[in-house]
Amino acid sequence: MRILILGGDGYLGWPTAMYLSRRGHEVAVVDNYFRRRACIELNREPLIALPNLNRRATLWERVSGHRLTVHIGDVCDYPFLLQVFREFEPDAVVHYAEQPAAPYSMMGHRQAVFTLTNNLVSTTNLIFAVKECNPACHIVKLGTMGVYGTPNIDIEEGYLEVEHKGRRHRFLYPKTPGSLYHLTKAQDGDLLYFYCRMWPIRVTDLNQGPVYGLTTGESAEDERLLPMFNYDDVFGTVLNRFLVQAVAGVPLTVYGQGGQTRGYLNIQDTLACVELALLHPPAPGEYQVFNQFVETFSVNDLARKVQDAGRALDLRVEVQHLPNPRREAEEHYYNPAQTGLLSLGLKPHYLDEATLCRMVQLVQKYRDQIQPELIFPQVRW
Numbered sequence: 001m002r003i004l005i006l007g008g009d010g011y012l013g014w015p016t017a018m019y020l021s022r023r024g025h026e027v028a029v030v031d032n033y034f035r036r037r038a039c040i041e042l043n044r045e046p047l048i049a050l051p052n053l054n055r056r057a058t059l060w061e062r063v064s065g066h067r068l069t070v071h072i073g074d075v076c077d078y079p080f081l082l083q084v085f086r087e088f089e090p091d092a093v094v095h096y097a098e099q100p101a102a103p104y105s106m107m108g109h110r111q112a113v114f115t116l117t118n119n120l121v122s123t124t125n126l127i128f129a130v131k132e133c134n135p136a137c138h139i140v141k142l143g144t145m146g147v148y149g150t151p152n153i154d155i156e157e158g159y160l161e162v163e164h165k166g167r168r169h170r171f172l173y174p175k176t177p178g179s180l181y182h183l184t185k186a187q188d189g190d191l192l193y194f195y196c197r198m199w200p201i202r203v204t205d206l207n208q209g210p211v212y213g214l215t216t217g218e219s220a221e222d223e224r225l226l227p228m229f230n231y232d233d234v235f236g237t238v239l240n241r242f243l244v245q246a247v248a249g250v251p252l253t254v255y256g257q258g259g260q261t262r263g264y265l266n267i268q269d270t271l272a273c274v275e276l277a278l279l280h281p282p283a284p285g286e287y288q289v290f291n292q293f294v295e296t297f298s299v300n301d302l303a304r305k306v307q308d309a310g311r312a313l314d315l316r317v318e319v320q321h322l323p324n325p326r327r328e329a330e331e332h333y334y335n336p337a338q339t340g341l342l343s344l345g346l347k348p349h350y351l352d353e354a355t356l357c358r359m360v361q362l363v364q365k366y367r368d369q370i371q372p373e374l375i376f377p378q379v380r381w
């Protein structure tokens with residue numbers, strides 16, 4: 001397949017590009033370095049300094065023999081996106097090019113408007129480029145489990161059958177997101193569902209849980225190929241933050257009571273899920289949804305696991321409950337379905353102690369780069 005990856009410089013986009021090119025697909029990546037600029041602007045730079053996207057592509061070609069085409073530009077710039085579509089003629093597009101951090105979206109008016117504009121205009125531009133250039137091109141958009149919130153009933157995979165006054169109808173599962181970022185992911189899903197009903201485009205929405213991990217098979221050969229890895233309060237996902245805190249010798253920052261439960265997955269499973277989605281496109285006019293995670297944990301569960309791994313490595317890991325900077329339920333019912341990707345053949349990586357220890361050991365190599373002052377939450381809502 002010819003696969004275009006939007007957001008190909010990011011935490012997930014870069015490993016996906018290498019993974020798919022190694023499997024024989026022709027891959028092009030697009031990024032406007034928004035994330036790198038935001039990290040510099042907010043003084044929250046990733047743990048590991050990264051070569052720019054062109055240099056990473058050159059390095060990857062040297063290591064693997066696979067060529068990636070790099071386009072630096074903004075997906076919100078429609079003429080630019082159209083030009084990339086016309087040059088590359090993708091069979092499928094993986095859309096990661098959004099502002100992905102809940103705290104960033106809740107910082108203030110400027111960040112709110114940026115998140116709304118960037119995430120919705122990038123998705124709209126993608127839909128129109130597909131319609132204009134090749135409606136058969138499969139859109140795989142990364143969504144989030146956070147769109148569902150924490151309802152007091154089971155969470156289904158995308159849709160909910162409702163019986164009302166003796167009649168039945170299948171709706172998109174109701175969405176109750178807990179940050180503006182998550183709201184934009186609900187809205188971009190609505191946009192895609194709307195256009196699937198208007199036009200014969202093909203869309204898969206992957207409602208993904210928080211991802212953890214650094215290493216994928218492709219980055220094992222050269223650490224300069226590792227993904228962008230943030231551990232700060234704005235861009236770091238919870239387990240990645242805890243791993244760095246364990247190494248830095250600062251207490252793990254559990255927000256509130258720590259009963260907040262979510263579905264998690266290893267970065268290697270993200271790559272496998274995206275590939276499975278690409279290999280199983282829906283019919284024209286269909287909006288296919290998968291819940292993309294492999295196991296659920298509360299924040300307290302994660303903290304305990306990191307403490308256990310720390311003990312195995314002779315690290316003293318403490319836990320500190322901080323006043324919750326977010327408005328969210330700290331104890332709640334959580335039972336989401338996730339059978340779609342498993343039935344397509346996903347072989348999950350589970351979070352065991354050996355995996356945690358390997359991640360901690362990798363972070364230990366970059367211990368000198370850790371800035372502990374970036375760890376405490378500064379954004380509140």
Ligand SMILES: NC(=O)c1ccc[n+]([C@@H]2O[C@H](COP(=O)([O-])OP(=O)(O)OC[C@H]3O[C@@H](n4cnc5c(N)ncnc54)[C@H](O)[C@@H]3O)[C@@H](O)[C@H]2O)c1
Binds near residue numbers: 010074075100237
């Ligand atoms: N990382 C997770 O745990 C996680 C969990 C659930 C869902 N997701 C979703 O996966 C996607 C990727 O997440 P990530 O963690 O890799 O984020 P990321 O910020 O590391 O990657 C996104 C990339 O897209 C680029 N980008 C953003 N807007 C752009 C634009 N308008 N034009 C061109 N490039 C643009 C950024 O510069 C960045 O490199 C996001 O849509 C996010 O909502 C991520």
